[in-house]
Amino acid sequence: LHDLLSDQITEDKLRAEIGSDLEPDDDELQSFYDQNVDSFRETEASHILIEQKSQASKLATQLQKAKSGEVEKLFGQLAREFSEDPGSGEQGGDLGFFSSGQFVPEFEQAADELSLGEVSDPVQSQFGFHIIRVTDRRFQSFEQVRDQIAQELGGAEAEEAYQEFVQDAYEEADVRVNPRFGELDPETQQIVNASAEDTPGAEEPDEAPQPEEGGEPPATPPAEE
Known part of the structure; x- marks a missing residue:
């Protein structure tokens, strides 16, 4: 256990050191925000959750037929x-x-398709039937999500750099594997293609006993209780 903890601590320190110089600059962060701005959209909505579809349909119809100025109060x-x-x-x-990912997919998809103020038909999810009304939409500003983007980009770049470091270290170390155990996969750094006959200690399965000529086949052992 001590060795495992020591190895993990060493790996964590190495990852931190490699990633320390890879913090994305403001231009990279802004570029990511601009290219993925839709993922930072927020929706304001209300819903009525009903267990029975028939009741949900009646309430949805009542709301959809209400005058526009009365819908909010009635809802x-x-x-x-x-x-x-x-x-x-x-x-x-x-x-x-x-924001995206906070509610079940069925709810969020239906909300995305609604216009502001529109009342949905009943939307089924694992919780029951939702009657949804979207009241506003907005985008989180770059400053609001800057730290979140930095963490995501920095983590991805650090992981890529760490994997490249490990790959280079293996290549420089000239790691060799006894063919009896298989061979080293340069991508995963795992030993692969070790066949049973080449693996030390592997035994061939015993052949099932054959009946003597003219005799009965061997009895099947009783099943364990």
Whole structure:
């Protein structure tokens, strides 16, 4: 155990040292933000969670037929009265702003397809049927997500640099493997292609006993209880 911990500590220190000089600069961070700005979009929505589809359909129809100026108030009233999500139900269905990955895919996909103020048909998920209304959309600013981007980019670059270091170290060390054990895969640095007949200690399976000529086949051993 001591050796394993020592090896892990050594590896962690090596990774940290290699990655210390690989912090992305502001231009790289801004470029990543610009190319992936959609992933930093936030949506504000409300929902009513109902267990039975028939009831969810009735409520959705009632909301969709309501006058535009009355929908927000009516949605809140129905959420407080019928929603089976106690957290948001008490808030009139309000979920606040959320980003991608916070809710189940079915919910987020339906929300993405709605226009502002539009009420969805019932959307089924593992929790029941959601009636969704999107109230706003916005993008997180570069400054808000700068540290997050730096961590993601820095981690990816550090891992790539570490793998290159290990690859070069193996090549310079001229690691050789006894053919009886297989051969070294230069990509994974793992020993592969060791066949059973070449592996020390491997035994061939015993052949099943054959019946004597004219005799009965050997009895099958009883199954274990």
